[in-house]
Amino acid sequence: GENVEQHPSTLSVQEGDSAVIKCTYSDSASNYFPWYKQELGKRPQLIIDIRSNVGEKKDQRIAVTLNKTAKHFSLHITETQPEDSAVYFCAASTWTGGYNKLIFGAGTRLAVHP
Amino acid sequence: SAVISQKPSRDICQRGTSLTIQCQVDSQVTMMFWYRQQPGQSLTLIATANQGSEATYESGFVIDKFPISRPNLTFSTLTVSNMSPEDSSIYLCSPGGGTSTDTQYFGPGTRLTVL
Numbered sequence: 001g002e003n004v005e006q007h008p009s010t011l012s013v014q015e016g017d018s019a020v021i022k023c024t025y026s027d028s029a030s031n032y033f034p035w036y037k038q039e040l041g042k043r044p045q046l047i048i049d050i051r052s053n054v055g056e057k058k059d060q061r062i063a064v065t066l067n068k069t070a071k072h073f074s075l076h077i078t079e080t081q082p083e084d085s086a087v088y089f090c091a092a093s094t095w096t097g098g099y100n101k102l103i104f105g106a107g108t109r110l111a112v113h114p
Numbered sequence: 115s116a117v118i119s120q121k122p123s124r125d126i127c128q129r130g131t132s133l134t135i136q137c138q139v140d141s142q143v144t145m146m147f148w149y150r151q152q153p154g155q156s157l158t159l160i161a162t163a164n165q166g167s168e169a170t171y172e173s174g175f176v177i178d179k180f181p182i183s184r185p186n187l188t189f190s191t192l193t194v195s196n197m198s199p200e201d202s203s204i205y206l207c208s209p210g211g212g213t214s215t216d217t218q219y220f221g222p223g224t225r226l227t228v229l
Binding site (some may be wrong): 089106 | 156159162170219
């Protein structure tokens with residue numbers, strides 16, 4: 001079945017630096033890749049997603065890149081701020097034969113230090 | 115995005131008992147996904163429910179332990195049966211269309227502690 005690997009598991013940066021989180025997936029048929037941010041005690045929030053017909057998508061300080069050939073995608077956060085501190089999850093869609101479901105990476109705990 | 119609510123938001127239960135978690139969506143959705151998030155872990159899909167059919171369970175999850183109801187397109191319940199401390203987790207519902215490009219959002223979650 002589909003497997004999603006996420007690295008690193010923890011990431012510590014100084015405020016203003018960039019942060020990059022990488023994920024690889026196994027199902028070559030996957031075509032939808034969302035990223036979620038989960039703050040302590042809260043539900044995962046969708047922050048950006050990308051579909052397989054594009055290679056990059058940007059939303060203000062957040063960008064996601066997708067390399068379908070290599071089966072990996074990455075989240076880039078520029079000019080990090082303390083409020084970016086959270087756990088980030090990548091996910092990839094996989095077809096079950098009846099519907100699509102998301103498979104999640106293990107998560108990256110990002111700490112942004114002032 | 116749809117407004118998703120869950121009840122209860124949290125509960126503390128004794129081992130051996132059962133808890134039913136409700137998920138309400140303010141619009142009709144085809145699929146309802148139920149996830150478990152163990153402390154400090156990622157999201158694991160328990161099962162997927164479509165109205166009018168039995169839920170489809172992921173490997174490691176069985177209907178006797180996690181029965182699901184889906185009486186209509188806006189509502190679903192997940193029951194955690196015969197609970198043990200290992201069931202202490204956050205349970206989240208997530209409505210979706212089941213297509214490859216559907217955006218999935220999560221309910222606020224139910225934080226369950228089993229003593």
